[in-house]
Amino acid sequence: MNQPQIGTYNVGTQLTVGSHQVEIVKYLTSGGFAQVYSALISPPDPHSHSNIACLKRVIVPDKPSLNTLRAEVDAMRLLRNNRYVVSYIDSHAAKAMLHNGSYEVFVLMEYCERGGLIDFMNTRLQNRLHEFEILQIMSQVTQGVAAMHALQPPLIHRDIKIENVLISANNEYKLCDFGSVCGVIRPPRNPQELSYVQQDIFKNTTAQYRSPEMVDIFRGLPIDEKSDIWALGIFLYKLCYYTTPFEKGGEPAILSGHFEFPPYPDYSEQLRDLIRDILVQNPCQRPNVYQLLKRISIMQNVPCPISDIQVPQAPDSHLNLTELHQLSATQNIRSLNSHSTIERPIPNAAFQSSMPDAATQTLFSRKKSQTSDNTTLNYSAENPQTSLDKSESVSHVLDPLLFESGMSNTSKSLNRAKVSSTTKLKQVIDSEAHNFRHNYTMNLPLRNIIPQDDDSSSSSDELYPEDVDKLEKTQSLGSYISRDNKKGESVKESLTSSSLPGSSLTATPTKLDLKLETLPNSTFVNTVDNSKNSFRNFSKSNPLAYDDVSVSRQDLKNSIRQRMLDKLNSSEESFNARKMPKAKASEKESTGKPIALKPGISTSKDKKAKPIPPPKPLHLRPKPPPKPLFLAGQKLSEK
Ligand SMILES: Nc1ncnc2c1ncn2[C@@H]1O[C@H](COP(=O)(O)OP(=O)(O)OP(=O)(O)O)[C@@H](O)[C@H]1O
Numbered sequence: 001m002n003q004p005q006i007g008t009y010n011v012g013t014q015l016t017v018g019s020h021q022v023e024i025v026k027y028l029t030s031g032g033f034a035q036v037y038s039a040l041i042s043p044p045d046p047h048s049h050s051n052i053a054c055l056k057r058v059i060v061p062d063k064p065s066l067n068t069l070r071a072e073v074d075a076m077r078l079l080r081n082n083r084y085v086v087s088y089i090d091s092h093a094a095k096a097m098l099h100n101g102s103y104e105v106f107v108l109m110e111y112c113e114r115g116g117l118i119d120f121m122n123t124r125l126q127n128r129l130h131e132f133e134i135l136q137i138m139s140q141v142t143q144g145v146a147a148m149h150a151l152q153p154p155l156i157h158r159d160i161k162i163e164n165v166l167i168s169a170n171n172e173y174k175l176c177d178f179g180s181v182c183g184v185i186r187p188p189r190n191p192q193e194l195s196y197v198q199q200d201i202f203k204n205t206t207a208q209y210r211s212p213e214m215v216d217i218f219r220g221l222p223i224d225e226k227s228d229i230w231a232l233g234i235f236l237y238k239l240c241y242y243t244t245p246f247e248k249g250g251e252p253a254i255l256s257g258h259f260e261f262p263p264y265p266d267y268s269e270q271l272r273d274l275i276r277d278i279l280v281q282n283p284c285q286r287p288n289v290y291q292l293l294k295r296i297s298i299m300q301n302v303p304c305p306i307s308d309i310q311v312p313q314a315p316d317s318h319l320n321l322t323e324l325h326q327l328s329a330t331q332n333i334r335s336l337n338s339h340s341t342i343e344r345p346i347p348n349a350a351f352q353s354s355m356p357d358a359a360t361q362t363l364f365s366r367k368k369s370q371t372s373d374n375t376t377l378n379y380s381a382e383n384p385q386t387s388l389d390k391s392e393s394v395s396h397v398l399d400p401l402l403f404e405s406g407m408s409n410t411s412k413s414l415n416r417a418k419v420s421s422t423t424k425l426k427q428v429i430d431s432e433a434h435n436f437r438h439n440y441t442m443n444l445p446l447r448n449i450i451p452q453d454d455d456s457s458s459s460s461d462e463l464y465p466e467d468v469d470k471l472e473k474t475q476s477l478g479s480y481i482s483r484d485n486k487k488g489e490s491v492k493e494s495l496t497s498s499s500l501p502g503s504s505l506t507a508t509p510t511k512l513d514l515k516l517e518t519l520p521n522s523t524f525v526n527t528v529d530n531s532k533n534s535f536r537n538f539s540k541s542n543p544l545a546y547d548d549v550s551v552s553r554q555d556l557k558n559s560i561r562q563r564m565l566d567k568l569n570s571s572e573e574s575f576n577a578r579k580m581p582k583a584k585a586s587e588k589e590s591t592g593k594p595i596a597l598k599p600g601i602s603t604s605k606d607k608k609a610k611p612i613p614p615p616k617p618l619h620l621r622p623k624p625p626p627k628p629l630f631l632a633g634q635k636l637s638e639k
Helices: 063-078 117-122 131-149 191-204 225-241 250-256 269-278 289-300 321-337 355-368 384-397 400-417 422-439 477-481 522-541 553-579 582-591 604-608
Strands: 014-017 020-030 034-042 052-060 088-095 103-110 165-167 173-175 489-494 513-518
Touching: 014 088, 014 103, 020 052, 020 103, 052 063, 063 088, 063 103, 117 165, 131 173, 131 225, 131 269, 131 289, 225 269, 225 289, 269 289
Parallel strands: none
Antiparallel strands: 014 020, 020 034, 034 052, 052 103, 088 103, 165 173, 489 513
């Protein structure tokens, strides 16, 4: 979006935000789209009892962008009680006075006095983080993520990264920036959906934190909680080594899964193992958020905070494998099938929706039930609503035939696997559930990721009173992805080469800087824009027409293959450009001529670009005219 330029508020400026009186204390910074202030509020925040808050002021140019923010606020509101999520206080939107058609949005939230995690890391460039500090940060951030995954249906953050963690006055690490949040995205089923998902991922995620299933949508895997887990793995690696594991290798490295650990700092093998276990290609084999927390807690030698999340537990007598799977399959279908309005997630701590995982947890807990804490064992006995949710979801969402077939497949797999341990069983269930998400076919468009501006019903004026509108109404999660303001650029933090894996780490690392970096894949922008246009036309004419598109399997395969090749080629081009020696780079700057890529690497651009002729031998080059005297070593004054 074209961000209108606005001046900053003076200290002492008085405003009303929702039901709060606000007085500006200090201008803090400007984010990609927002001005950020510290402010005094009245009444104080009932959650923290503090009268100091953070005010985010954003000018949005149109209603779709307003929807994006509205959805961000809704996500914050759902998560407001979690200690490790930046807490929402109030919000307010109004039509902007100065900019026609635009809106001014104010969001009041908990003030994180100690700034960003990145700032803290910058204070520790010489003396890197100790393992216990890393585990503490990781545990708290993972708890924030767990709160999202525990919603029903789950929310996927999609932009977990160092930059999106702030530190509160009492030194707690808190997840922020919920502008990319979405529900589970099932695998696309036709080229239009595919383009759309691809575009959505590029707009809402940060390149280095993307999971393999995000980079290669053509694997046909859902984007779900496990994509956040991958990002947590990258996050953990960066806490340790101040760089990301695929910083140098980029997308091909993400897809091959190959990364190395720098020799310094020397963390325990346990910690490195944890990173290895998270960064596995197959999402089913990655731990879920609870398993991750357990591992971290064991390493910290503290009780697992998982009891805070209250994973649902079933009494022994009520649980058998069939039920277990029924529960998991249903939950997955619910996630997929849901139109994913943000209204739907239920912040019901007693019923988390990553059911394969929850179900497994249940099973684990059965084994341990004699010794377990009672608070985690009250599934249907103390929470009848939970049981209701369960039966309701079974009856109203599923096509019984599909469900039956899913069931029988699962039973077969389970029998085949002859699971003898809970770990094995967990893997089978997890992978079955994942396959279920993968294979289940629905006659629904990807509503959960279609932007609101394509949906005329949601942009009716009655949602937007003329002057002031409190951000309380819920929106489709699809609006999260309409952040077209990023336009192929992402603000990304990265260390300079001095701290890249494999490079010498004895040199003083340079500061972690915020720098504006164009996405590596330059041709992607075109691809995306094109696909976006075609998608929009398509959806405008008939938003429900996806399933009528007649595309043969082979066509789809070919189209996928071609896109993949284009994408890889263009990625390769940008990776080569990255590796371009400095000398060549400066040569480019000075001559202004493009630099030829390595021979043998064909890129989509190559096809269009004219071949660059080899340089002429010296003796054939035209001789430069003789220098005028005053440039030939003789001063004018000496003449
Ligand atoms: N609650 C808060 N307490 C203290 N500082 C904050 C808070 N929220 C944001 N900030 C500061 O403001 C900066 C920008 O905020 P934020 O990332 O939310 O804005 P943005 O416009 O969404 O930026 P971007 O999209 O580029 O990440 C943060 O990096 C952080 O330094």
